[in-house]
Amino acid sequence: MNNLSDANPIPAGAMGAEKPPSAxxxxxxxxxxxxxxxxxxxxxxxxxxxxxxxxxVSRSPVREALNRLAAEGYLELHPRRGAxxxxxxxxxxxxxxxxxxxxxxxxxxxxxxxxxxxxAALTExxxxxxxxxxxxxxxxxxxxxxxxxxxxxxxxxxVLVQVFDGLQAPLLRVAMLSLQQGVGxxxxxxxxxxxxIDALTAHDEARALDVVLRHLNLMPRLTAALPG
Amino acid sequence: MNNLSDANPIPAGAMGAEKPPSAxxxxxxxxxxxxxxxxxxxxxxxxxxxxxxxxxVSRSPVREALNRLAAEGYLELHPRRGAxxxxxxxxxxxxxxxxxxxxxxxxxxxxxxxxxxxxAALTExxxxxxxxxxxxxxxxxxxxxxxxxxxxxxxxxxVLVQVFDGLQAPLLRVAMLSLQQGVGxxxxxxxxxxxxIDALTAHDEARALDVVLRHLNLMPRLTAALPG
DNA sequence: CGTCTACTTCATGTATACAATAAAGAGACG
DNA sequence: CGTCTCTTTATTGTATACATGAAGTAGACG
Numbered sequence: 048m049n050n051l052s053d054a055n056p057i058p059a060g061a062m063g064a065e066k067p068p069s070a071x072x073x074x075x076x077x078x079x080x081x082x083x084x085x086x087x088x089x090x091x092x093x094x095x096x097x098x099x100x101x102x103x104v105s106r107s108p109v110r111e112a113l114n115r116l117a118a119e120g121y122l123e124l125h126p127r128r129g130a131x132x133x134x135x136x137x138x139x140x141x142x143x144x145x146x147x148x149x150x151x152x153x154x155x156x157x158x159x160x161x162x163x164x165x166x167a168a169l170t171e172x173x174x175x176x177x178x179x180x181x182x183x184x185x186x187x188x189x190x191x192x193x194x195x196x197x198x199x200x201x202x203x204x205x206v207l208v209q210v211f212d213g214l215q216a217p218l219l220r221v222a223m224l225s226l227q228q229g230v231g232x233x234x235x236x237x238x239x240x241x242x243x244i245d246a247l248t249a250h251d252e253a254r255a256l257d258v259v260l261r262h263l264n265l266m267p268r269l270t271a272a273l274p275g
Numbered sequence: 276m277n278n279l280s281d282a283n284p285i286p287a288g289a290m291g292a293e294k295p296p297s298a299x300x301x302x303x304x305x306x307x308x309x310x311x312x313x314x315x316x317x318x319x320x321x322x323x324x325x326x327x328x329x330x331x332v333s334r335s336p337v338r339e340a341l342n343r344l345a346a347e348g349y350l351e352l353h354p355r356r357g358a359x360x361x362x363x364x365x366x367x368x369x370x371x372x373x374x375x376x377x378x379x380x381x382x383x384x385x386x387x388x389x390x391x392x393x394x395a396a397l398t399e400x401x402x403x404x405x406x407x408x409x410x411x412x413x414x415x416x417x418x419x420x421x422x423x424x425x426x427x428x429x430x431x432x433x434v435l436v437q438v439f440d441g442l443q444a445p446l447l448r449v450a451m452l453s454l455q456q457g458v459g460x461x462x463x464x465x466x467x468x469x470x471x472i473d474a475l476t477a478h479d480e481a482r483a484l485d486v487v488l489r490h491l492n493l494m495p496r497l498t499a500a501l502p503g
Numbered sequence: 504c505g506t507c508t509a510c511t512t513c514a515t516g517t518a519t520a521c522a523a524t525a526a527a528g529a530g531a532c533g
Numbered sequence: 534c535g536t537c538t539c540t541t542t543a544t545t546g547t548a549t550a551c552a553t554g555a556a557g558t559a560g561a562c563g
Contacts (some may be wrong), residue, residue, distance in 0.1 A: 069354070070517060094544070105518045107335075110545095114339055118346040126297070127525060127545060142434040149381050149435075206370040207377075209348075210438050298547065322514070333548045338515095355515060355555065 070104040074112035077102035083223050089134035120216040135217045148263045154202035159252035168197050176237050184226045298332040302340035305330035317362035348444045363445050376491045382430035387480035396425050404465045415461050416450045
């Protein structure tokens with residue numbers, strides 16, 4: 048993943064200067080949104096021409112966006128066939144959460160053991176989460192993703208963050224599905240986030256690990272009865 | 276015009292039928308080879324026009340190849356600036372090995388805890404390693420990579436394997452550098468591999484973890500005095 | 504002599520045109 | 534009536550042309 052968190056989330060909040068979005072970025076965001084919102088079902092194909100119409104750019108940036116989305120795990124590029132929206136199987140989801148638990152557990156241990164300070168952004172993200180309408184699914188999902196990403200980043204290992212980011216594409220899709228089914232429980236999520244902040248600020252490894260375990264075991268349970 | 280025949284790198288593996296290489300694939304292999312062989316120094320920029328001349332294809336496939344190489348961590352794409360060959364810093368190398376240790380440790384725990392059988396391919400790779408001339412450094416490196424990949428795969432988590440593979444690009448570049456400097460110690464590596472097989476076959480978690488720790492701490496030491 | 508500015512130039516970003524291939528459908532034959 | 538094949542067609546793969554913005558350069562001014 049080459050991007051530096053340019054998977055621009057929604058909050059119109061404290062972002063810096065506004066930049067004119069490039070055609071490639073518009074294509075990427077547009078297609079990605081279509082995948083996440085379920086406008087194209089898993090297993091379905093995305094034609095370049097359609098993506099051009101939807102995003103309003105030509106095929107060159109659209110193709111680059113499709114390549115990037117494939118690299119991030121959203122799509123599966125079949126040569127001469129097209130771009131298929133990758134279905135996330137139950138087995139893959141299980142593997143995904145096992146790896147994610149491994150990563151976040153490692154990050155937590157690192158933070159506590161090295162007595163690293165927690166970035167203030169974590170608390171800010173909690174407040175942003177509180178201020179965001181629970182109806183805005185994509186925004187909530189992005190804020191949640193940012194929280195965990197920031198947490199992992201606090202461990203001070205850039206490669207670990209890259210690995211974590213690499214897991215996000217399928218996780219985000221599952222999150223969207225589960226949220227759409229109303230099993231959001233954004234309140235619980237946010238409460239556990241604050242609990243994690245507390246434990247980590249105190250460098251209480253055991254308690255932090257306990258919260259992380261609970262928190263990450265929550266989601267697979269929520270998405271247990273999903274298709275696939 | 277440079278000869279493109281030597282662009283063909285690794286596929287010593289058991290690939291199936293021969294396929295006519297697409298322009299994108301030629302561009303990818305060609306540019307990747309140029310990076311790995313050091314034809315372009317870390318920090319240097321690769322111009323699309325040059326890449327076109329070298330690989331013999333037009334800008335469209337070249338751009339796709341550059342994007343893919345950027346996604347894999349070989350390049351850093353600066354908008355309106357071009358594609359920079361990403362230098363691997365000492366700090367990144369340290370992070371890389373920390374994550375790798377985390378991954379392989381997790382795999383080992385999983386294998387021992389679930390009492391998973393070890394694939395016979397591991398022993399075969401050891402024998403292949405023994406039969407391979409220590410002078411053929413590239414072959415040794417490839418066998419070594421395959422050994423560890425097979426080991427991680429034995430844990431039965433596909434996502435974990437993907438993560439492991441994602442680490443390989445920078446590791447391969449470092450391996451090329453270190454091999455060019457003549458630091459091999461292939462005998463030690465192979466002995467430890469056999470020790471790992473023994474411990475894992477017996478599902479002796481403590482001993483297996485001990486070997487993995489020793490084994491993975493060996494390599495950063497070997498490459499400690501590298502540039503960057 | 505240094506510096507600021509305007510211009511020139513060239514590489515990247517984007518759009519479009521052309522080529523090749525695979526899927527789909529029509530027609531003929533068994 | 535089914536199937537095989539040939540044709541058609543549409544979509545991806547590739548090449549090229551055009552637009553945009555940045556970097557380097559030369560010139561003039563302080």
